[in-house]
Amino acid sequence: MLELRKDIFADERDDNLNEVGKPTQRQDMLGHVTATSPYFNDHKLQGMLHLKVLRSTHHHARLRRIDVSEAERQPGVRRIIRGSDVPRNINTLLSLINFGKDDEPSLAVDKVRYKGEPIVAVVADSEREAFEALAKIKVEYEPLPTVFDVEDAMKAGAPIVNETYPKNTFTYHDIYDHQKLRFGDVERAFDQADHVLDERYQMSPIEHAPTETNGSIAAPETNGRYVVYTSTQALFFSLDTSAKILDIPSNKLHFIGGTVGGGFGGKVDTLTEPLAILGSMLTGRPVRYMLGREEEMQYGSPRGGERIYIKDAMSRDGRIIARKMRCIFDSGAYTRLSSYAVVKCAAHLPGPYTIPNVHADVYCVYTNRVPATAMRGFGVTAVDFAIECQMDKLAHLINMDPMEFRILNAYRDGDMKAHRREAKNTALIECVQVAAEKAKWNLSESAKRASSRKEGSSARASMPDSSRAAAPVAASYERPATAPASSFSPPVVQSTVNAPPSAAPPISSPSPTSHGATRFSSVFGRRR
Amino acid sequence: MPLSVKTFDTVHEAAAALSAERGSHFCGGGTLVMRAVNEGDTTLSTLVRVKDRSLSQVRASGARFSIGSGVTLAHLLNEKDLSFLHPVVRSIGGPAVRNMGTVGGNLFARAPFGDLTVALLALDAVVSVHGSYGLREMPMEEFLSGRDANRGALVLGVSFERPSSPDAFRYRKVSRVKPKGASVFSIAVNLPNMGGRISGARIAYGAMAPTAIRAKAAERALEGKTLDQTTAAAIAAVAAEGTSPATDSLASAWYRRETIGVHLRRLLLGQAE
Numbered sequence: 001m002l003e004l005r006k007d008i009f010a011d012e013r014d015d016n017l018n019e020v021g022k023p024t025q026r027q028d029m030l031g032h033v034t035a036t037s038p039y040f041n042d043h044k045l046q047g048m049l050h051l052k053v054l055r056s057t058h059h060h061a062r063l064r065r066i067d068v069s070e071a072e073r074q075p076g077v078r079r080i081i082r083g084s085d086v087p088r089n090i091n092t093l094l095s096l097i098n099f100g101k102d103d104e105p106s107l108a109v110d111k112v113r114y115k116g117e118p119i120v121a122v123v124a125d126s127e128r129e130a131f132e133a134l135a136k137i138k139v140e141y142e143p144l145p146t147v148f149d150v151e152d153a154m155k156a157g158a159p160i161v162n163e164t165y166p167k168n169t170f171t172y173h174d175i176y177d178h179q180k181l182r183f184g185d186v187e188r189a190f191d192q193a194d195h196v197l198d199e200r201y202q203m204s205p206i207e208h209a210p211t212e213t214n215g216s217i218a219a220p221e222t223n224g225r226y227v228v229y230t231s232t233q234a235l236f237f238s239l240d241t242s243a244k245i246l247d248i249p250s251n252k253l254h255f256i257g258g259t260v261g262g263g264f265g266g267k268v269d270t271l272t273e274p275l276a277i278l279g280s281m282l283t284g285r286p287v288r289y290m291l292g293r294e295e296e297m298q299y300g301s302p303r304g305g306e307r308i309y310i311k312d313a314m315s316r317d318g319r320i321i322a323r324k325m326r327c328i329f330d331s332g333a334y335t336r337l338s339s340y341a342v343v344k345c346a347a348h349l350p351g352p353y354t355i356p357n358v359h360a361d362v363y364c365v366y367t368n369r370v371p372a373t374a375m376r377g378f379g380v381t382a383v384d385f386a387i388e389c390q391m392d393k394l395a396h397l398i399n400m401d402p403m404e405f406r407i408l409n410a411y412r413d414g415d416m417k418a419h420r421r422e423a424k425n426t427a428l429i430e431c432v433q434v435a436a437e438k439a440k441w442n443l444s445e446s447a448k449r450a451s452s453r454k455e456g457s458s459a460r461a462s463m464p465d466s467s468r469a470a471a472p473v474a475a476s477y478e479r480p481a482t483a484p485a486s487s488f489s490p491p492v493v494q495s496t497v498n499a500p501p502s503a504a505p506p507i508s509s510p511s512p513t514s515h516g517a518t519r520f521s522s523v524f525g526r527r528r
Numbered sequence: 529m530p531l532s533v534k535t536f537d538t539v540h541e542a543a544a545a546l547s548a549e550r551g552s553h554f555c556g557g558g559t560l561v562m563r564a565v566n567e568g569d570t571t572l573s574t575l576v577r578v579k580d581r582s583l584s585q586v587r588a589s590g591a592r593f594s595i596g597s598g599v600t601l602a603h604l605l606n607e608k609d610l611s612f613l614h615p616v617v618r619s620i621g622g623p624a625v626r627n628m629g630t631v632g633g634n635l636f637a638r639a640p641f642g643d644l645t646v647a648l649l650a651l652d653a654v655v656s657v658h659g660s661y662g663l664r665e666m667p668m669e670e671f672l673s674g675r676d677a678n679r680g681a682l683v684l685g686v687s688f689e690r691p692s693s694p695d696a697f698r699y700r701k702v703s704r705v706k707p708k709g710a711s712v713f714s715i716a717v718n719l720p721n722m723g724g725r726i727s728g729a730r731i732a733y734g735a736m737a738p739t740a741i742r743a744k745a746a747e748r749a750l751e752g753k754t755l756d757q758t759t760a761a762a763i764a765a766v767a768a769e770g771t772s773p774a775t776d777s778l779a780s781a782w783y784r785r786e787t788i789g790v791h792l793r794r795l796l797l798g799q800a801e
Binding site: 052126127128129131135293294 | 529530531563566567568570
């Protein structure tokens with residue numbers, strides 16, 4: 001049974017919504033079950049041509065020669081498109097919001113940086129003829145050293161994957177190679193800790209695997225406009241991206257979306273629209289470009305693989321007194337949306353717990369792998385998995401119930417978060433209590449009595465000055481009455497740290513309000 | 529060259545068309561061939577189809593079944609007499625694939641697919657093939673070993689005998705995604721029992737070689753034995769003999785060789801996966 005605890009969330013919104021807890025039919029369900037939902041690929045336009053791309057067979061190679069002469073003479077071939085035909089053959093998706101440098105060509109020119117990177121496009125009367133022409137294109141590669149591991153990529157002397165970022169790391173605010181979070185003094189806390197747990201977590205890329213693969217159909221309209229039927233899940237984002245790559249005003253493009261046959265973040269990359277429109281511009285005909293299943297699985301961008309190191313300091317009674325994290329996100333060969341995943345991750349650390357000393361570095365790293373992109377909570381989901389695995393291990397270490405362990409460490413209203421913002425409307429404790437109740441999991445009386453509205457603020461709301469001096473090593477708690485028996489002595493509350501951390505970094509952007517990611521994230525000050 | 533589709537009324541005409549042209553392939557349900565077409569395999573130039581309804585019939589005479597190559601996997605699930613094959617069929621694809629995929633097509637599916645073929649191999653099935661030389665029947669093993677060389681021949685159907693007892697035929701598919709994942713490997717065994725002792729055992733594997741294969745060392749080790757812990761352990765020890773599995777995204781060759789014996793032992797002892 002679904003229930004909304006209005007006693008907890010009463011102030012969250014003034015709602016008279018009448019939907020929660022009741023089955024509601026999806027608005028598109030009738031169309032799906034009667035096979036009448038409109039998809040972009042339902043448009044069979046007169047004289048429609050088909051576009052296919054030749055993809056790199058190497059993970060990293062210089063392109064010495066591309067010979068399309070035989071392919072051009074193939075029957076049915078209308079046009080071969082090379083990188084030099086693309087008006088602005090370099091782009092990065094978030095450039096629309098001034099975030100990051102252009103780093104990815106629509107069609108590779110000098111070199112390929114991942115296996116499957118598009119090199120040449122063929123526009124032909126039929127898919128078959130396009131495939132046959134592709135087979136006639138000769139590409140001479142000069143293989144280059146490859147790097148597939150994020151930490152290898154960060155080492156000095158590693159192969160440079162993407163010359164836009166010669167250190168193989170994304171550049172934040174024009175100078176920083178990672179996102180940084182500093183709060184209190186973790187090293188001091190590690191010295192005082194009863195337990196230290198240092199673990200490594202490695203995630204795998206995950207493919208969105210939509211039922212409908214990425215694709216679009218572009219066709220000339222009147223007045224030099226082009227209509228584009230597309231599977232995109234971000235219609236105007238794709239429109240503006242296409243307008244930029246094709247160097248035309250966005251009012252020359254008329255994008256029509258339909259049902260997105262599975263998106264999950266995998267249809268924001270605008271993988272097909274620019275080339276479909278360019279094909280249409282160059283031939284004057286409607287052009288369809290749809291990824292095959294194998295292209296979608298192998299080369300459509302996945303969720304990135306993240307490597308996460310967590311080192312925690314814990315006192316004997318189960319309070320986490322420091323958390324040090326190093327997260328390295330594998331962006332693949334190009335940025336796409338991984339730079340933003342890093343910002344989200346940094347905004348999320350150290351999880352929903354009040355930890356008085358936090359230290360985190362989060363990197364967006366380039367490797368010769370398929371570029372990663374958005375997928376359902378990217379930047380947060382994986383790190384949460386790591387954090388919660390770590391929480392279980394910590395609880396196990398001191399033989400404490402994992403649910404109670406979370407209640408003990410959960411943030412409470414009024415606590416100071418590592419981002420120097422006061423925690424508001426917290427409800428982790430209540431969520432854990434309800435979960436325990438539903439699962440018939442026995443909690444101690446003190447855990448049952450715990451509340452997000454009690455025990456917060458006061459010392460726990462203090463703001464350590466990590467760049468200079470005083471920082472609490474342990475937040476003050478009322479110790480639960482039934483905390484595990486131990487030879488625990490009350491922690492040193494408000495102990496001070498005098499040694500300044502080495503290399504005190506700027507915490508915020510030099511000009512945060514002008515930063516592109518403000519539209520996305522609460523980390524820059526807007527709460528959604 | 530555009531892809532052409534030729535549909536014939538009789539098996540004879542279809543077989544002639546297949547052997548006449550190098551790039552011609554038979555298209556049954558299309559779950560293999562159309563995938564290749566859609567993914568841009570330009571070696572396919574002609575798809576041959578046939579309307580002959582005899583290919584989509586299941587016939588039984590006594591304990592022997594004859595199944596046309598055009599019979600779909602979904603059709604097999606509707607045949608009550610073939611209930612011993614239902615677990616095999618249900619382990620293949622989802623309903624959409626089973627509605628289209630055929631028995632004949634499964635014989636050509638490449639590892640890690642083709643689980644029905646593994647069962648047919650364990651059942652000592654005979655394959656009817658219409659080639660340029662006319663109609664011929666051959667054992668599954670012979671068919672599979674020459675499968676990729678004889679592309680011009682048309683498979684008409686398979687026939688096999690019902691297992692001697694419901695317990696004699698067993699099947700297990702080990703996959704990482706359930707219920708629709710491709711095989712890490714699949715195992716089918718047929719264990720005719722003569723007075724408590726196994727006689728003429730058949731053990732077949734899928735995804736342990738480029739085609740389905742028989743585990744002959746394990747079969748020999750089982751001959752004349754009773755099925756107990758000792759026998760099962762001895763068989764597990766030789767289970768990987770003669771196999772040449774691939775390393776793919778599901779499992780490494782090493783993993784397949786290491787674990788095949790474990791799963792075979794459990795299958796023989798009737799233990800859970």
